[in-house]
Amino acid sequence: HRGRMINVPDRRRAVELINEAVEAGASKKKACSELEISSRTYRRWTQCGSVKADGRPDAERPAPANKLMPEERQQILKTCNEAAYRSLPPSQIVPALADEGIYIASESSF
Template identity: 55%
Template structure:
């Protein structure tokens, strides 16, 4: 600051003087806005070390304590509390977290399983009719209490056309195989060179061996929702809700 002010008194422009010193003009004005020079608050500024900063020996002691057999799978909150019960204090909880973070041990220490990066879910895009189908099975109330019928429904995602539907008394892979065969005949999909993807959830009829064998014979690629993610099959679920709550 003294060098910039001396340069101004000698006739230099403030912008040029700040440029030579490696600071911005707005930084200079902020430092002298209150009539006196304030502390440098830039993130990369050199600051004096705090008096209570841990020495290298103390940091190694913290790391050794966190990796001790009785603490290697424990969080710093437990370590600090257990050490306090024993009448010992080495560092605070936040300091232990900071030391572990510097040594890349904050998330994976001891016998804990290392974090795994999950792949993004596979997506399909319907660019034309009969390229992407979705299907599902829904329960319908039967003629008596406690009895149910099962609605098998196949929908073309591109046009929202119902390409196949049947109502059965049971829920099996054999009936699903018959339905997909009828839907392919109805849509004239006998050419195996046309790629067709059939998306569904993870129900037992969808993964039955008979049904999968039929898909292989028809040249259809199966696709499944992620576990416990119901909106991966949103088109079929939405059609079922419209059918049940808005009839006609």
């Protein structure tokens, strides 16, 4: 189940179960498979000698380089609310502006 977050106590229990299965003779890959995690996930969880917490919630996620500036966003909103465009979808607004030689942003930004 790709992408799900598993809390530290559940990770610790999973690691304990996998270790017990391996000590009893099971392969690590098979033991991991039974708990629906990959052996790579097991290695990542245990690589520093203890069970690691999920780092995704606290990961730094920088803004995309092409993020609209506040002024650009305001210009889009102003344009979309003009009488000539307020009833049109972006797929018609952007080409209509292009016909006038105006480019504010892409259709997806609108």
